[in-house]
Amino acid sequence: MTAAAFAKYEGLGNDFLVLDAEVWPEATVTPELARALCDRHRGVGGDGLLWVDRAGLAAGRVRLVILNADGSRPEMCGNGVRCVAAWLLDRGELSVGASLVVDSDAGPRPVRVRSTKDGVSEVEVAMGAASVAGAPSTVTVGGERVAVRAVDMGNPHGVVFAPGDDAAGLVRAVTALAEFPRGVNVELVAPEEGGFRVRVHERGVGWTQACGTGACAVAAAAVAEGRWPAGEPVTVRLDGGPLVITVAEGSQAVTMTGPARRAFSGTVG
DSSP states (O other): OOOOOEEEEEEEEEEEEEEETHHHHGGGHHHHHHHHHHHHTTTSSSEEEEEOOOTGGTTTTTEEEEEESSSSSSSHHHHHHHHHHHHHHTTSSSSOOOOOEETTTTEEEEEEEEEEETEEEEEEEEEEEOOOOSSOOOEEEETEEEEEEEESSSSEEEESOOOSHHHOOOOOOOHHHHOTTTTOEEEEEEEETTEEEEEEETTEEEEEOOHHHHHHHHHHHHHTTTTSSSSOEEEETTTTTTEEEEEOTTTTTEEEEEEEEEEEEEEEO
């Protein structure tokens, strides 16, 4: 194969290889390619691929296809959308303060780079409305019943506010729930001053440094359960760092703000 360029970007340690459609035809971006490139021992390494089609850029839109490290195709990735905005900014195709729409499998996601400093872009994303289950499901882990709140952020999430000690067992139990026939991202949540501390087991990836849609799901579930007021920004602190999330009152529209940066660029092939 002819050498093809990529760029490695990360948002709070959730890392991706950004592939430009002009270099990588969509037909070449396969599950096999994702598994090979994302392999941290025999490839470049990453949590996933972000394939970006810039054909609609003049009209203020780009198209995004995401592949996880295992080759599966998630509907949406909040950290990935921020990385796409940072990539476009670094290319000179998006300006600080300007807005752009990223069309994902979950629908359009408007983005805006709020600021940039020392190579780190602070990006705001309109993540769409959260759909929170009216009542939690329950699983039994180690003889204890645990509540799981299903949240749809364009992709599926199971939010647990009292996770206990058996994280692996809890992930297996939540993943087996009938509500999640295509798998699920699992958020294990503990309250802390100013917000929530969260660990995320991501569908198709495993334990991950950060998950943007997961942080949004936690905030939406917290508002639904009266754990946080609607309309008030909340800090969701993940293993890789914090995101600021706001859930609008009534509409449940979610806004996410957080960093993204280029780690390095290279070629493969």
